[in-house]
Amino acid sequence: xxxxxxxxxxxxxxxxxxxxxxxxxxxxxxxxxxxxxxxxxxxxxxxxxxxxxxxxxxxxxxxxxxxxxxxxxxxxxxxxxxxxxxxxxxxxxxxxxxxxxxxxxxxxxxxxxxxxxxxxxxxxxxxxxxxxxxxxxxxxxxxxxxxxxxxxxxxxxxxxxxxxxxxxxxxxxxxxxxxxxxxxxxxxxxxxxxxxxxxxxxxxxxxxxxxxxxxxxxxxxxxxxxxx
Amino acid sequence: xxxxxxxxxxxxxxxxxxxxxxxxxxxxxxxxxxxxxxxxxxxxxxxxxxxxxxxxxxxxxxxxxxxxxxxxxxxxxxxxxxxxxxxxxxxxxxxxxxxxxxxxxxxxxxxxxxxxxxxxxxxxxxxxxxxxxxxxxxxxxxxxxxxxxxxxxxxxxxxxxxxxxxxxxxxxxxxxxxxxxxxxxxxxxxxxxxxxxxxxxxxxxxxxxxxxxxxxxxxxxxxxxxxx
DNA sequence: CATTGGTGTATGGCATGCCAGACTTTCAGC
DNA sequence: GCTGAAAGTCTGGCATGCCATACACCAATG
Numbered sequence: 001x002x003x004x005x006x007x008x009x010x011x012x013x014x015x016x017x018x019x020x021x022x023x024x025x026x027x028x029x030x031x032x033x034x035x036x037x038x039x040x041x042x043x044x045x046x047x048x049x050x051x052x053x054x055x056x057x058x059x060x061x062x063x064x065x066x067x068x069x070x071x072x073x074x075x076x077x078x079x080x081x082x083x084x085x086x087x088x089x090x091x092x093x094x095x096x097x098x099x100x101x102x103x104x105x106x107x108x109x110x111x112x113x114x115x116x117x118x119x120x121x122x123x124x125x126x127x128x129x130x131x132x133x134x135x136x137x138x139x140x141x142x143x144x145x146x147x148x149x150x151x152x153x154x155x156x157x158x159x160x161x162x163x164x165x166x167x168x169x170x171x172x173x174x175x176x177x178x179x180x181x182x183x184x185x186x187x188x189x190x191x192x193x194x195x196x197x198x199x200x201x202x203x204x205x206x207x208x209x210x211x212x213x214x215x216x217x218x219x220x221x222x223x224x225x226x227x228x
Numbered sequence: 229x230x231x232x233x234x235x236x237x238x239x240x241x242x243x244x245x246x247x248x249x250x251x252x253x254x255x256x257x258x259x260x261x262x263x264x265x266x267x268x269x270x271x272x273x274x275x276x277x278x279x280x281x282x283x284x285x286x287x288x289x290x291x292x293x294x295x296x297x298x299x300x301x302x303x304x305x306x307x308x309x310x311x312x313x314x315x316x317x318x319x320x321x322x323x324x325x326x327x328x329x330x331x332x333x334x335x336x337x338x339x340x341x342x343x344x345x346x347x348x349x350x351x352x353x354x355x356x357x358x359x360x361x362x363x364x365x366x367x368x369x370x371x372x373x374x375x376x377x378x379x380x381x382x383x384x385x386x387x388x389x390x391x392x393x394x395x396x397x398x399x400x401x402x403x404x405x406x407x408x409x410x411x412x413x414x415x416x417x418x419x420x421x422x423x424x425x426x427x428x429x430x431x432x433x434x435x436x437x438x439x440x441x442x443x444x445x446x447x448x449x450x451x452x453x454x455x456x
Numbered sequence: 457c458a459t460t461g462g463t464g465t466a467t468g469g470c471a472t473g474c475c476a477g478a479c480t481t482t483c484a485g486c
Numbered sequence: 487g488c489t490g491a492a493a494g495t496c497t498g499g500c501a502t503g504c505c506a507t508a509c510a511c512c513a514a515t516g
Binding site for chain 3: 245246282285305
């Protein structure tokens with residue numbers, strides 16, 4: 001499985017009921033497969049607070065946070081609904097991802113330590129193009145970690161936090177679309193080029209390669225993925 | 229005029245106490261000049277709720293939202309503090325701004341209607357390089373609106389919402405750094421080039437120009453602005 | 457049968473009060 | 487005079503209950 005990409009919890013133990021409830025709800029919503037199309041989209045404050053064994057106050061605070069992140073929508077006196085992302089919204093997210101990761105690549109080329117860049121190979125070299133087809137699940141994880149690693153190299157907390165938020169939304173799609181040998185083969189080649197550009201400290205090129213790579217994913221989703 | 233970029237308040241009148249309190253606090257914090265260095269950084273839930281004439285519940289919800297946006301920091305059983313942005317954080321924000329606005333320019337070049345692009349001239353042509361020195365305040369506003377207009381042309385709600393958030397934080401700095409004739413003169417030239425690229429539908433070039441323009445601002449801030 | 461008005465119910469918004477933890481103050485002991 | 491512990495105070499977290507409003511259901515009316 002993929003506890004690999006679990007966000008590292010901030011040092012301070014966030015023990016408040018609000019925080020724990022937030023995490024629980026977020027995980028539940030994120031892992032809610034987009035396949036169970038007719039899962040109940042409506043949440044009930046009182047029922048949930050009873051399930052969690054807490055009062056409505058911390059639950060409401062957790063829900064408010066999820067609302068702000070766009071995972072749920074709170075409609076006054078109507079209800080709380082799990083948000084279904086449209087394809088257009090997913091495409092927007094990937095576009096923003098492309099913008100931020102490409103900028104991260106530029107920063108990484110300028111400032112990341114050589115050893116850190118070298119470690120990017122670990123995420124790519126483990127797979128040959130042929131193996132990908134066989135171990136697609138593993139590759140999907142490695143692929144995601146590769147992109148997160150580049151963002152990490154930039155050393156920008158802001159970029160990391162924004163993309164983490166996007167990742168929560170895009171996860172399901174990303175795992176689906178990667179399940180295609182063609183894209184995977186191309187993807188491996190792209191990744192190697194990106195690493196080469198970083199190692200050559202060619203920020204412009206790394207930026208461009210990352211952008212084009214991710215925009216290709218966007219176009220692919222736009223063309224071939226269907227939701228709803 | 230510029231009702232063009234006015235934030236369109238969500239259709240539904242957000243009359244909830246939480247929303248109104250949030251807006252009020254956000255405005256108060258944002259407009260708190262970074263010059264009154266020793267303004268009280270600590271907020272008191274009970275005192276604020278009394279000032280607003282509401283109970284602590286909606287106030288807490290508003291504060292929680294501000295906490296998530298990074299404008300305040302809530303420390304359990306310690307207090308609520310107005311966050312002072314470090315220069316490094318401001319620089320990160322401008323970097324993200326550069327990434328997103330440049331991507332927006334690329335999108336705008338591809339999809340924005342010709343008339344909309346043409347309206348960008350309004351934000352620039354009103355000033356000659358010489359006038360800028362005289363009407364710096366006006367130019368500063370026009371400058372900001374120009375960049376928001378480009379982002380608007382992209383038609384991406386996500387990019388707009390993220391940059392709006394950044395703008396709240398960066399506003400004070402941006403107004404300070406623009407107060408320099410040299411940068412302003414260069415800025416006007418840059419803006420005209422950007423418009424030209426958009427009109428030529430040259431997405432690559434528009435993207436690059438916007439990125440370089442904003443990264444120059446970043447470098448300027450990094451070098452010459454002092455906070456704290 | 458369609459429409460409209462009224463009433464009951466469900467749901468989130470808000471007010472209020474108590475609680476645990478952290479800081480401050482004070483006073484005993486050396 | 488100094489140190490340390492204990493009590494008091496301040497602060498945000500949480501539980502609980504009431505309220506206004508949106509909606510559904512139903513009856514009365516044309």
